[in-house]
Amino acid sequence: MSDIAIVPGTFDPITNGHMDIIKRAKKIFGKVIVAVAINSGKNPMFNFHERVALTKDVIASEEELAGVDVEGVQGLLVDFARKKDANVIIRGLRAVSDFEYELQMAFMNRRLDSGIEMIYMMPYIKYSFLSSSIVKDVFLNGGNVEQFVSEIVIKRMREKIFNKGVLVK
Numbered sequence: 043m044s045d046i047a048i049v050p051g052t053f054d055p056i057t058n059g060h061m062d063i064i065k066r067a068k069k070i071f072g073k074v075i076v077a078v079a080i081n082s083g084k085n086p087m088f089n090f091h092e093r094v095a096l097t098k099d100v101i102a103s104e105e106e107l108a109g110v111d112v113e114g115v116q117g118l119l120v121d122f123a124r125k126k127d128a129n130v131i132i133r134g135l136r137a138v139s140d141f142e143y144e145l146q147m148a149f150m151n152r153r154l155d156s157g158i159e160m161i162y163m164m165p166y167i168k169y170s171f172l173s174s175s176i177v178k179d180v181f182l183n184g185g186n187v188e189q190f191v192s193e194i195v196i197k198r199m200r201e202k203i204f205n206k207g208v209l210v211k
């Protein structure tokens with residue numbers, strides 16, 4: 043059994059809730075790899091390359107996360123895990139609403155590769171209702187998201203939105 047865990051997600055953008063889970067994973071596993079997925083099903087604010095770069099920058103800015111790698115993933119997550127010699131995939135569980143989707147994914151991943159275990163972690167309660175979507179919603183409507191995401195994310199969202207001309211200030 044290797045000591046390597048993958049923490050996958052869309053990270054559009056990475057929030058303090060994601061960071062909470064990555065920090066918890068790092069306490070348990072010798073090596074943590076954050077896997078940024080293409081996720082064609084979502085209509086992201088940041089494209090794949092921007093999400094990989096932003097996630098890398100935010101993780102590099104946190105001393106507590108030194109040594110955590112960030113990589114973009116195309117294709118099946120279980121294939122990526124195998125390639126990295128990882129046999130654990132970690133997901134965050136916020137509210138009951140996450141459960142059904144996670145259960146479906148866990149069973150599918152097990153069907154695809156029974157050698158990989160899914161582990162679920164709960165964040166601090168203060169992050170339990172936090173999602174990338176709600177951060178984007180609040181931000182796009184002019185709200186303050188400082189408590190929920192890194193200042194690097196806020197800067198990148200500002201550049202993105204103002205460049206597109208969606209908001210004028």
Ligand code: ADP
Nearest residue numbers: 050051052053059060133134135165169172173
């Ligand atoms: P996905 O599209 O794969 O669900 P996300 O980037 O939305 O990607 O989430 C990645 C992982 O992080 C998921 O396991 C999700 O449950 C978890 N997560 C997202 N937000 C939070 C949060 N606030 N607290 C804990 N876990 C979270």
